[in-house]
């Protein structure tokens with residue numbers, strides 16, 4: 001009999017799902033919702049090693065109940081800000097007599113907490129876990145990963161399939177843990193990508209969002225993925241570096257215009273990080289502010305969507321300088337602007353630098369979520385930083401932002417597809433609300 005292995009994310013007793021837009025907006029009046037309903041990491045593991053059982057965002061009670069079934073291994077999947085919950089769950093599992101407790105995902109990178117677990121898995125783990133079941137993972141199979149965009153009235157606006165095309169990044173930005181987690185970019189096999197795109201298409205999902213760390217880092221692979229989208233007539237967007245996007249946007253927009261359809265490239269999320277070149281250079285971002293802004297403007301010129309990631313609280317930042325930067329950032333009129341407070345993460349160069357120069361005073365890992373100041377900043381106190389963040393988010397995501405986005409989507413649909421384009425956007429709403437959500441829990445057949 002194979003060992004009984006349970007992998008779970010950390011518990012959530014708040015009664016609410018984590019909502020990415022909620023985390024990055026302070027709008028009390030109206031906003032969109034992007035709830036986190038599936039754990040992508042656990043789905044990949046289950047898809048490739050079906051013997052594992054998984055639990056996604058359980059309540060503490062559900063977790064305790066599940067433990068009663070008896071397990072040889074309990075594995076916890078967590079980010080740094082879920083560390084306390086992961087340790088608590090590990091202790092409960094031990095009390096229940098589970099012989100082995102494992103840690104995985106980015107939270108497992110923290111050296112100080114690894115002692116709470118029998119094993120810590122660093123990086124993408126299908127290949128590391130499979131031998132436990134006496135086998136190996138050849139080509140990684142991409143599971144279906146499905147999410148939706150919601151409104152306060154529970155009318156869903158869109159349903160989309162998530163896609164990962166490569167894993168890992170070695171660029172080496174000072175603040176980022178990815179180069180420690182997995183610094184060798186590895187492509188997901190194209191046949192695996194094609195299979196999941198076909199699954200989305202068959203199930204009425206025609207929008208795909210790529211959430212790679214660095215889509216386009218491998219130009220050849222990325223271009224072939226784009227060809228697949230064209231073949232399957234998909235609408236798609238991606239999280240990517242500005243340099244790759246800048247090279248390709250004109251061509252993608254042109255393809256779209258010529259096709260007279262909405263399918264094709266529709267927008268991107270870009271790490272702007274900071275509007276000051278010296279700060280980007282210091283962070284070893286290896287990109288130019290001007291080029292990043294130019295890429296955003298290009299997206300907007302073509303009516304494409306834009307999400308920007310931005311960081312505040314660098315050592316030279318003051319309340320006044322952040323206020324000025326936020327005014328400039330708001331002028332970019334992005335659809336969503338994720339503003340994070342710069343947070344030293346374990347094993348990054350930034351962690352060592354800040355720890356030595358200023359000291360990291362906060363021992364509460366909940367605060368390592370990019371929304372709190374956890375170190376001794378030379379000009380700003382932690383409570384003041386929270387107020388500055390609130391004000392910044394209000395500036396970059398005013399109540400009118402969702403209206404602006406809706407206007408852009410409809411206008412762009414008309415621009416590229418005429419009346420048919422408008423009908424197609426309306427069909428997104430019908431597709432999302434008529435989708436049989438029990439399908440979202442299905443995985444693909446194991447054979448590829």
Ligand code: B12
Pocket residue numbers: 007008018020023036037038039040041042044045074075076077078079080081102103104105106107121123124125126129164176177178211212213340345368369370371
């Ligand atoms: C998509 C994503 C999100 C989505 C998650 C969507 C979802 N449904 O899961 C959303 C938007 C919700 C999100 C939010 C946040 N995110 Co995020 N996110 C990512 C992103 C881009 C991809 C993650 C992913 O799904 N990868 C694909 C899957 C297959 O890989 P995986 O999750 O790593 O899982 C593999 C391994 O980790 C391992 N594994 C996973 N679990 C387990 C468990 C066990 C037992 C074992 C053995 C192995 C194992 O095996 C898996 C398969 O190979 C990463 C960037 C990146 N480099 O990965 C950032 C990243 C993970 N996010 C990060 C952060 C900081 C956040 C936020 C705190 C940001 C914020 N301030 O808003 C929040 C926290 C959310 C929360 N409280 O839970 C950081 C994590 C840093 C850290 N130290 O924790 C990352 C690395 C970005 C970065 N470079 O800074 N995020």
Ligand code: SF4
Pocket residue numbers: 169170171172173176177178179213214271
């Ligand atoms: S921030 Fe992005 S580009 Fe920089 S190292 Fe991390 S994943 Fe790579």
